[in-house]
Each structure stands twice: as structure tokens, then as C-alpha cells.
Amino acid sequence: MNKIERAILYLIRACFVALAVVFFVRILVDPDYNKWGGVIAGLALPFLPPVVEKVYKSHISFRIQLVYYVFLFISLDLGICLDWYKTAPYFDKAVHFGSGVLSALIGYYALVYFKVMKNPRGFKILFIVSLCMLVAVGWECFEFACDKFLGQSMQQLVSVGVDDTMYDLIAAGVGSLIGAALMTTPSFVKMLEKD
Numbered sequence: 001m002n003k004i005e006r007a008i009l010y011l012i013r014a015c016f017v018a019l020a021v022v023f024f025v026r027i028l029v030d031p032d033y034n035k036w037g038g039v040i041a042g043l044a045l046p047f048l049p050p051v052v053e054k055v056y057k058s059h060i061s062f063r064i065q066l067v068y069y070v071f072l073f074i075s076l077d078l079g080i081c082l083d084w085y086k087t088a089p090y091f092d093k094a095v096h097f098g099s100g101v102l103s104a105l106i107g108y109y110a111l112v113y114f115k116v117m118k119n120p121r122g123f124k125i126l127f128i129v130s131l132c133m134l135v136a137v138g139w140e141c142f143e144f145a146c147d148k149f150l151g152q153s154m155q156q157l158v159s160v161g162v163d164d165t166m167y168d169l170i171a172a173g174v175g176s177l178i179g180a181a182l183m184t185t186p187s188f189v190k191m192l193e194k195d
Contacts, residue, residue, distance in 0.1 A: 037146035038080030100175020132176030
């Protein structure tokens, strides 16, 4: 990664922090605006790629990080903090589907990191989908914790009960299956190996 790409990634992370601060100030000023989950995730998740690179002594390509940051902006800032999950039809399900595809990419890189790419395709798909579902369940647990401890309504339990959580998990599961199927094809693997 060159200096310009590194600078762009630093700038993007700074923008996420700035947006989280703006939303935090809005929480303080507007008693009806309770978006703690978005603020907490907006302060923590932008720093996940550099932490992963440091801990695992690996490299995450500039392109992959850009995709990750676009997804974060859509899911956190637009979805949670600006309420698109509640105001834009099917936005929530589209984001959860996208999270499945993005998590599949993480699963692919986990296979590469642990040097198990030579295993049968069925094993790779099972591994990627399992990891994606772990990520999806982890996010639903985060939403549940925000609802219970911070008084939010991220899971919309009052209006739709368990349906929202289950549809979110199904959307993430379908996304992860499609992502895993794509990422285990030889042509896609060659493209990813170029990064």
C-alpha cells in the first residue's frame, strides 16, 4: 500500500470519528435521539482493519478496506444514525445481505491466513458460511444489548418481535452463501490473489 492510499484510509477513519462525535452531540442535545449503538460502533469498527493487520501480521488490500468503509457508512451512519433502517423500505435486509457477502470475503481471507485453501470446495463454503453466521449472530447480540442496556429499538421488538432478527439472519445467510460460492470459484480466487 502506498503513502497516498494510507493517507486516504487515515482520512476515512477520521471522518468516521468526526461523524460519531456529531451524532454523540446530537444525543446530548436531543432527548428523543437515542443512537448510542451507532456512535459506539462508529468509534470502534473503523479501526478494525488496522488492528487485524497488526494482530495477524497480515495485509488487507486498499480496495477491500474501501469496500468495508463504504459498507460501514451505509450500515452505521445512514442506517442507524440517520434512521434509514426504519424509513427506507428493505434497506435493513439489503444491508444484512451485504454483510453476508462482506463477511464471506473475511472468511476467504481467514482460509488463506490459516493456509487451508487446498481443502475441498464444500469445506471452504461451510467454513465461510459458518463464519458469516457467527458475525451475523454477533451483530444481533450487539443490537439486543443496545436495546436492553441503552434503551434503543435496534431490533424493533415492539413492532415485529423476533421476525426482524430472523429475517436479518436469513438475509445475511443468503448473502454469505452467494459470497462463499463466488469466492471459492477459481476465477474469483485468482482475482483476489492479485491484491
